[in-house]
Amino acid sequence: MSQWRLIEEGPGEAAWNMAVDEAIAESCRQGLSSPTLRLYRWTRPALTIGYFQKISRDIEETVCQTERIAVIRRMTGGRAVLHGNDLTYSVASGVHVPELPNTIRGTFLAISRGLIEGLRQLGLQAESVRSPVREIGRSPVCFMSASWYEIICNGRKIIGSAQRRWKDGMLQQGSLLFDFDPVVFYKLFRFPNQTQRERIIEESRDRIGGLYGLLLNPVDPKTVSNRIASGFEKALGVQLKPAGLTALELERAHQLTRIKYSDHTWNQNR
Template identity: 35%
Template sequence: MQETWAFLDTGHHDAATNMAIDEALLHWHSEGKIAPTLRFYGWKKPSLTVGHFQNVEKTIDFSGIERHDCDFVRRLTGGSAVLHDDELTYSIIVSESHPKIPHSVNKAYYILSQGLLEGYRELGIEADFAYPERELLRDRSAVCFEQPAIYEMVVDGKKISGNAQTRKDGVLLQHGSIPMSFDSNMLFDLFKFSSERLRERQRNAFEKKAISIYDIKKKEHTYSMLKEAFLKGFQKSLNILTEPTELTKDDWHYIHHLAETKYRTKEWNEHRRKKAGSVSS
């Protein structure tokens, strides 16, 4: 019999609220209040999220964030900065002890990210992991900075999706971005560079290493189109049924409180975290 997971489409919110929802779902699942959950969401305006441990003082140009009117928030998960804009974002919240979830970080990524591959196939895009399965299933934690990360998905050698994962209170949270298009000019305006020449060189290098759905299909896609494709993808890959659910008034009260007291604070967002527990691509 197929297991039923909750499916939550929270629509478009600001960056602090989006991160607060993910943390709230993790907390509620750890308490047994909600089923394993697949969540889809978007962003009210361009938003830069930085990894749990990232030193933003050295890397992020906050004047660029102001110029582009971007949101800024630190994630629970690790990895480097991601600009969320024209995309569908997903999160998966499930117990570490769930029979579908391997103990190995690499293997868990491999299992959960199959839904992305299936979703891209629904759109007529043949994506694959940057590394073959035999490499993914090795218990190693990092690869050379200049090479694709072990969990990345690529099309024709170019990265198409970024994902991050953390485990807390016995619960696994994996979330990631599925870009419909990129604005590389905005992206590289949000970082510090020693010279404009270096900024331009890095931007050109990025455009050779990353690709969006629009770049591949040469036509615009909507949030609803991606929602339909990737919902089917995760249902198929995880062999689950999904039941649409909504947040209650009390749920939103908790989320807004968490957003205000944590994800909108300078203390959380601008200081580097120092404890381990997250990985990302």
């Protein structure tokens, strides 16, 4: 049985969370760390945008500033995700990992199996979307579209994921929503007009869901994290060994926080 590393941390600031994920991915790609599942939360709300997104086109920056919501660019693709009322995960690995095929679709499928099993242990019957589905307009929001093997429960998307691959490894990041308020959510995004915003708000009520609205009994975030970790162990047939960052990863994460994820140029223009 393969042994992976499990990192479960307390809430972190937006720049730090993204820097840690990249530092772990670098370490895995260099063969210095085993495949890693990281489960984490946020000290305050933050909007992460996909690698190729344009803030000026998609995001209401003034609203985000007024609401004290950090806006930060991810290494992975996809579209914007609002964090703060969610459990965020990342999976990083090098190549030649038996449980993770060396393709985007194959890796999405493998990781989705772990997530679905974790949700099953929480009492939910979820399924993975096996092909791209229709999205509403050209939404800047991750949860308004479903990529390969993303997670749907009762017809609603509750986990959004994005992946970045290199020749020597990969990083996948995702968010499991705890709750979803479309009015609060969509005021952070630009739309051509208020009519389209209101239309998407209404349509999203049937497309996006939060974990707490689906569970019969309330659970705390730690229980959710434990079940997701257990789901990965069972579905992928791996042993997760709890650990922290290595000294090199910690040093690199601090460096990336300072020179990259706190830098206006990266977050605005890449």
